[in-house]
Amino acid sequence: MSLKRAMICSVAALVATAAAVPAQAVLDHYKCYAAKDLKQPQFARTTLPTADQFVATNTEFKSPAFVCNPVSKNGSPIINPNDHLVCYKIKDEQKFDGPNVTVTDQFGTLKLDVKKAKLLCVPGSKTIVP
């Protein structure tokens, strides 16, 4: 393939992808299962700085609590089948009483009163051990 042809294709593919997939459309639904940590190895508690739209603080990661699979809901397709999350129980150093937010999702519009942080979910690969 010539360089010129490759460049045309790359630009076309990138433009098509950007046009077809708005940011939120690439985010799957996730079904999260309560998980028991086998402690192989033992999770070492750690504290790291975190920053989101509500607060910047140090966050203690206490233990893994949930494993989340991308899920099809009512027949909707799974967009990224390899995207999994492991969610850890956390405790923020800074006490925080969050804002009121209005949220729109497929269940409608909800007004929410945000309270303290409970989990931090980290992307990772997943293998089912036979």
Next chain:
Amino acid sequence: MSVKSLLVGCAVVGVALAFAAPSHAALDHYKCYKIKKDVLVNQASALTADQFGSETVSIKKAFLWCNPVSKDGSGILNANDHLLCYKVKGANLATPPHIASTNQYGLQQLYAKKPFLLCVPGNKVIIP
């Protein structure tokens, strides 16, 4: 340049692009906050299908709001992607899958037990 050769070339580039970036490289970390809400969920159940099987779960209440978060200076990839997580009730997994997950904390070995949350993408507006 013929149309056919251009199409073949584009297919090659498309496949290469698809394999170039593992999908979870584009997935943010999420920090999830407990919430109180003022209205009930209208939809009482949803049919779900994932790698552990298919089932209809009962949707109980909105429970967590998740923001994309920068952890240890990692940055946020998609600042507009949020998740609203509903507590759900489903069946315990008959044979709890033994999962080995690798992330930046290393290897986590877990047993998945029962479904607890269904997280749905959503838009957010902060009320002044």
